[in-house]
Amino acid sequence: MKQVEVTLNVNGKDTTLTIPPRMTLVDCLRDELRLTGTHVGCEHGICGACSVFLDDEPIRSCLMFAVQAAGHRITTVEGLLNEDGSLSDLQDSFWECHAMQCGYCTPGMLVASESLLAENPDPSEDDIREAISGNLCRCTGYQQIVEAVQMTAKRRREGAANG
Amino acid sequence: MKAAAFDYVRASSVDEICRLLADAGDEERKIIAGGQTLVPLMAMRMARPDMLIDINDVAELAGINDHGDHVSFGAGTRQRAIERSDIVSDRLPLVAKAVRNVGHQQTRNRGTIGGSIVHGDPSAELPMAALALEATMILRAVSGETEMPIDGFFEAAMVTNIEPEQLLTEIRIPVWQDARIGTGFHETSSRQGDFAIVAAAAQVALAEDGKVTRAAISVGGAAPSPVKLHGLEAALIGKSADGFQDIIALVDEEIDAETDVHATAEYRRRVTRKLVSRAIDDAIAEAGK
Numbered sequence: 001m002k003q004v005e006v007t008l009n010v011n012g013k014d015t016t017l018t019i020p021p022r023m024t025l026v027d028c029l030r031d032e033l034r035l036t037g038t039h040v041g042c043e044h045g046i047c048g049a050c051s052v053f054l055d056d057e058p059i060r061s062c063l064m065f066a067v068q069a070a071g072h073r074i075t076t077v078e079g080l081l082n083e084d085g086s087l088s089d090l091q092d093s094f095w096e097c098h099a100m101q102c103g104y105c106t107p108g109m110l111v112a113s114e115s116l117l118a119e120n121p122d123p124s125e126d127d128i129r130e131a132i133s134g135n136l137c138r139c140t141g142y143q144q145i146v147e148a149v150q151m152t153a154k155r156r157r158e159g160a161a162n163g
Numbered sequence: 164m165k166a167a168a169f170d171y172v173r174a175s176s177v178d179e180i181c182r183l184l185a186d187a188g189d190e191e192r193k194i195i196a197g198g199q200t201l202v203p204l205m206a207m208r209m210a211r212p213d214m215l216i217d218i219n220d221v222a223e224l225a226g227i228n229d230h231g232d233h234v235s236f237g238a239g240t241r242q243r244a245i246e247r248s249d250i251v252s253d254r255l256p257l258v259a260k261a262v263r264n265v266g267h268q269q270t271r272n273r274g275t276i277g278g279s280i281v282h283g284d285p286s287a288e289l290p291m292a293a294l295a296l297e298a299t300m301i302l303r304a305v306s307g308e309t310e311m312p313i314d315g316f317f318e319a320a321m322v323t324n325i326e327p328e329q330l331l332t333e334i335r336i337p338v339w340q341d342a343r344i345g346t347g348f349h350e351t352s353s354r355q356g357d358f359a360i361v362a363a364a365a366q367v368a369l370a371e372d373g374k375v376t377r378a379a380i381s382v383g384g385a386a387p388s389p390v391k392l393h394g395l396e397a398a399l400i401g402k403s404a405d406g407f408q409d410i411i412a413l414v415d416e417e418i419d420a421e422t423d424v425h426a427t428a429e430y431r432r433r434v435t436r437k438l439v440s441r442a443i444d445d446a447i448a449e450a451g452k
């Protein structure tokens with residue numbers, strides 16, 4: 001199999017790997033870098049479980065080959081943790097609101113919602129549903145996910161106001 | 164669901180891309196930009212290129228520019244950039260409405276207007292809007308540059324009239340100069356952001372008395388390719404908001420609806436008539452404001 005050398009910047013860290021060009025970014029993250037927080041479901045861009053940030057925009061990492069990510073910053077769900085390794089406020093709200101059951105969709109939901117909150121600190125329920133519309137969840141019925149995002153948005157706004 | 168092996172080249176200029184395409188010999192060489200259509204096709208082994216030429220680093224292939232009578236889009240312009248562009252919302256409101264229906268934030272961040280057009284997915288929204296407005300496409304090859312009208316570019320589902328050695332570099336979408344313009348875009352899909360079962364786009368210009376002087380109408384998903392409804396456009400001239408219902412049936416003559424897993428041909432025809440009618444309604448109402 002053809003192999004190429006690439007350097008990927010993931011969660012602030014550079015790693016040089018030798019991989020075949022056909023390896024998708026999600027497979028590379030999970031199998032080569034052992035960052036298994038990012039999930040892989042459909043492998044053709046339908047479920048959203050593989051969402052990660054490429055630079056500052058969320059993308060589906062099953063629809064990009066890892067070689068294409070060289071020169072970009074990738075942030076996975078592991079990269080959303082606080083610096084001390086504790087859960088971020090959004091991750092915490094997911095826990096508090098029971099916004100997951102099996103957890104399969106959770107990394108993608110976190111990435112999609114974090115991207116929304118970065119752009120819009122006060123999203124309506126419709127905004128939230130639109131932002132996570134590319135992420136399928138078989139368990140929760142989405143309601144608790146919406147609530148977790150609303151809770152985080154509210155806490156961040158209050159935090160900023162008390163600032 | 165893994166792509167077959169291929170060679171990968173990250174191109175740095177349009178000339179380099181054209182040379183790579185010209186030198187393909189027996190190999191199948193494919194351009195990859197956003198990859199939102201191509202990568203699933205490769206995962207399903209419906210596409211098996213020997214080489215992928217990545218054009219994402221070629222800056223001249225991205226960007227939106229206002230040229231007065233038209234807006235030009237570099238083929239590699241992301242759908243997200245179109246969604247956020249003030250030029251598009253001011254000058255091409257139909258394109259602005261269409262792009263909101265394209266996929267999801269994660270796919271719009273990667274997907275490009277050029278990729279959406281060259282793949283010719285029958286239900287893609289941007290090709291429909293570009294077709295309604297009679298866009299011109301600029302294709303480059305080693306032998307030179309060709310301008311091609313978009314009407315006639317879509318051959319069949321996922322088949323377009325681009326030669327293997329050609330690169331789509333730019334899409335020019337005309338800006339109407341009429342004083343009173345309105346647009347409408349309606350779509351039905353199984354879930355928000357999914358591919359359209361049927362979508363309809365309309366742009367009209369009105370005279371002072373509220374009668375239509377110019378119309379651009381297209382539908383997607385209804386037939387194996389997006390269709391511009393020339394007959395209906397012509398019939399709409401001189402009509403006003405409450406006077407076009409009797410000509411909507413003309414839609415049936417212009418689309419070749421097919422049955423598939425998502426919908427029957429009859430359902431598609433009915434929904435197409437309804438959505439076209441709503442899109443025209445909205446367009447006339449907006450132009451009348």
Ligand code: FES
Binds near residue numbers: 039047049062
């Ligand atoms: S695994 Fe990427 S979208 Fe499903």
Ligand code: FES
Binds near residue numbers: 137
């Ligand atoms: S928690 Fe199971 S898929 Fe969402």
